[in-house]
Amino acid sequence: MMRKILIIIFIMSISSKRSFGQDEYVINQSKFLQKANTSYFGFNQLGRVGILYNSLRVNENEQIDNKYAFASLPFQNKNFSLGFDINYFDLKNTGLRIGLTRFTYVYKVQLDNQLFFLPSIYIGIGTRSIDSDSMIFADQLDTNSGFINSNSIDPVSDDLGVVNNLNIGASFLIHSDKFLIGLSLKQLNRPNVSFNEENTLMKSVSKLIQANVADQIILVDDCSIDNSYSIGQKIQKDNNNVILIKTIKNLGKGGAINYSLKEITSDFVAIHDADLEYNPKDLLLMKKKAIENSNSIIVGSRFLGTKNRENIYKRALFANKILSFLFSKVNKVNVSDIATCYKMIPSNILLSVNLIENGFSFDTEVLSKSISFSKNIIEIPIEYYGRSYEDGKKIKFLDGIKFAFSIIKYRLK
Numbered sequence: 001m002m003r004k005i006l007i008i009i010f011i012m013s014i015s016s017k018r019s020f021g022q023d024e025y026v027i028n029q030s031k032f033l034q035k036a037n038t039s040y041f042g043f044n045q046l047g048r049v050g051i052l053y054n055s056l057r058v059n060e061n062e063q064i065d066n067k068y069a070f071a072s073l074p075f076q077n078k079n080f081s082l083g084f085d086i087n088y089f090d091l092k093n094t095g096l097r098i099g100l101t102r103f104t105y106v107y108k109v110q111l112d113n114q115l116f117f118l119p120s121i122y123i124g125i126g127t128r129s130i131d132s133d134s135m136i137f138a139d140q141l142d143t144n145s146g147f148i149n150s151n152s153i154d155p156v157s158d159d160l161g162v163v164n165n166l167n168i169g170a171s172f173l174i175h176s177d178k179f180l181i182g183l184s185l186k187q188l189n190r191p192n193v194s195f196n197e198e199n200t201l202m203k204s205v206s207k208l209i210q211a212n213v214a215d216q217i218i219l220v221d222d223c224s225i226d227n228s229y230s231i232g233q234k235i236q237k238d239n240n241n242v243i244l245i246k247t248i249k250n251l252g253k254g255g256a257i258n259y260s261l262k263e264i265t266s267d268f269v270a271i272h273d274a275d276l277e278y279n280p281k282d283l284l285l286m287k288k289k290a291i292e293n294s295n296s297i298i299v300g301s302r303f304l305g306t307k308n309r310e311n312i313y314k315r316a317l318f319a320n321k322i323l324s325f326l327f328s329k330v331n332k333v334n335v336s337d338i339a340t341c342y343k344m345i346p347s348n349i350l351l352s353v354n355l356i357e358n359g360f361s362f363d364t365e366v367l368s369k370s371i372s373f374s375k376n377i378i379e380i381p382i383e384y385y386g387r388s389y390e391d392g393k394k395i396k397f398l399d400g401i402k403f404a405f406s407i408i409k410y411r412l413k
Contacts, residue, residue, distance in 0.1 A: 034070060034083060034104075037184040039118040039173040041083030042106030045074035065090040079108040083122075099127040100167060109408050111329055114176045119404055124167040170401040174326070183319065185401060201231050204274045209239060211280040213287055216266050221246040222256040228274075254362025258355045270344040278342055282307075282382040286344045289378050296376040297349075297367070299335060300342030305381025327364065327407050333377055339363055339403065342382055349373045361406040368410035 032052055034040035052068040070085035083104035090097050102124035109117040171184035208214060219232045219242060229246055236244040245260050257271060268290045270283055278300070286298045303321075324338040343366065353369035355362065371377065 032068060032070065034072075034085065035068065035087065037171045037173060037182050038083060038102070038104040038122045038169065039106055039120040039171045039182060039184075041070075041072045041104050042074070042081035042108055042118050042120065043173065043175075045076050045081055045108065046072070047074055048072045062091070081106045081108070083120075095130055097127075097129045101125050102167070102169075107408075111174075111326075112176075114178075115329075116173075116175055117326065117408065118173040118175075119170070119401070119408065120172065121170045121401070122168070124169070126165045126167045128165070172401070172404055174322070181322070183322065188401075200276045201228055201274045202235070204272070204276050205235050205242075207276075208272060208280040208283075211284060213280060213283040214270075215241060216264075217242045218260045218263055219244045220256045220260045222252070223247055223250040252358035252362075254355065254365065255358035257362060261351065261355075264347050264351065267347055268344050269347055269350050271341055273341050277385055279383040279385075282342065282380065283344070286342065286380050289380060290344050290346070293376065293378060295346060295349075295374050296378050297346075297370055297374055298344040299337065299367075299377055299379045300340050300344075300382035301337040301379040302340060302382060302384040303336045304379055307381050307383045308385075323364075323403050323407065326404065327367070330407060331368065331371060331375075333371060333375055334379075335367070335377060336379060338367065338407075340382070343367060345370050346374075357406060359402060361402045364403050364406045365410055368407065 032050065033043075049071045050069070052066075054066040056064045056066075065088075067088045067090075068085065070083065072081055072083045074081040083106065084102070085104075086099070086101050088097075088099045102122045104120055104122040106118055106120040109119075111117055167186070168188050169184070169186040170188065171182060173180065173182040175181070205217070205219070208217065217239070219235065221229045221232055221244070223246070229244075232244045236242045243263055245263070247256055247259055251259060261269075268287070270286065272278065272280065272283075282300055286300060290296065290298050303317075320337065320339045324335050327333075327338045328335050341363070343363070345366070349370050350366070352373060353366070355365060355369070357365040
């Protein structure tokens with residue numbers, strides 16, 4: 001029997017934002033580990049209160065002060081803890097003052113007898129101020145005499161007053177009585193520059209059509225603001241097996257793909273981002289495996305085998321391995337690349353699950369819910385040519401944290 005393959009191509013648009021960032025200055029951090037990783041507020045679920053004061057004299061005229069206070073409150077019967085801390089940094093003579101007040105939520109998940117996962121998220125208010133009267137500008141320096149003039153004609157930015165900003169962060173710990181590993185992500189709400197897919201869409205779809213792997217192709221335009229939709233219209237006109245869909249509002253990756261599922265007429269479905277990071281020829285082998293194993297989920301792994309791979313960021317590789325380990329552990333399966341775009345799923349399974357995630361967490365949700373119908377996962381080595389963030393790569397650290405939370409979320413249901 002002839003089996004048909006549907007490929008859904010996601011075209012994304014995110015507007016640019018501008019916000020203030022803030023660095024956290026810490027002295028003697030090792031004594032108060034929740035400074036570095038807020039998941040420590042829930043470590044062993046102990047109630048704690050502490051105050052730290054450090055003063056460091058750099059030279060005769062310069063002194064650095066750091067004041068830190070914290071408290072944690074565990075709710076052991078509900079498996080979560082709350083944390084609160086204030087960190088204040090003062091560089092005396094230059095008038096630089098930076099403060100951060102944070103409220104933290106930590107959830108405790110027992111993965112095994114002595115293995116625990118502690119994801120956390122915090123929201124904080126940061127303050128920054130600079131006393132411009134304590135600063136010395138270039139026009140105040142007299143290089144001939146060595147004297148410093150008292151006045152400057154350089155204009156002073158309004159930002160040198162007191163500036164407040166929202167600070168959102170997240171972290172996690174995985175620990176047992178033998179090891180501990182964690183990751184902390186701070187200032188997740190900092191500026192982001194993203195791109196549409198106008199420059200890659202035509203080439204990406206052309207490669208997919210040339211690979212002759214898909215019986216049906218759905219282009220999903222998630223409210224792009226460039227010429228992506230016009231390009232999609234031309235592609236649809238020239239190819240009978242292409243369907244173009246435009247969402248009425250920006251839904252995110254998961255929402256846009258879910259929006260397109262009503263058009264499915266094929267036996268298997270795969271997702272293909274329009275960014276040229278993946279080679280459609282790899283879908284041919286995935287299709288072959290899907291036909292041979294009709295009730296299996298085929299996953300394209302960027303970490304198996306020896307295929308060509310370029311521009312895999314080390315921090316992304318590390319995070320992906322942690323997330324893949326976590327997913328495999330809680331779901332009792334073996335997956336080496338949970339964040340891969342290339343997943344080929346039988347249509348009857350995909351249409352049977354209720355998908356609700358709108359963002360990149362869709363990748364974990366769809367696999368988590370699909371394996372409730374079939375735990376037969378087959379991984380295929382694939383090629384990968386990663387984009388830089390300057391070239392339009394969209395996934396961010398915050399998406400990794402959402403991945404981790406969604407793994408636990410759908411494992412618990």
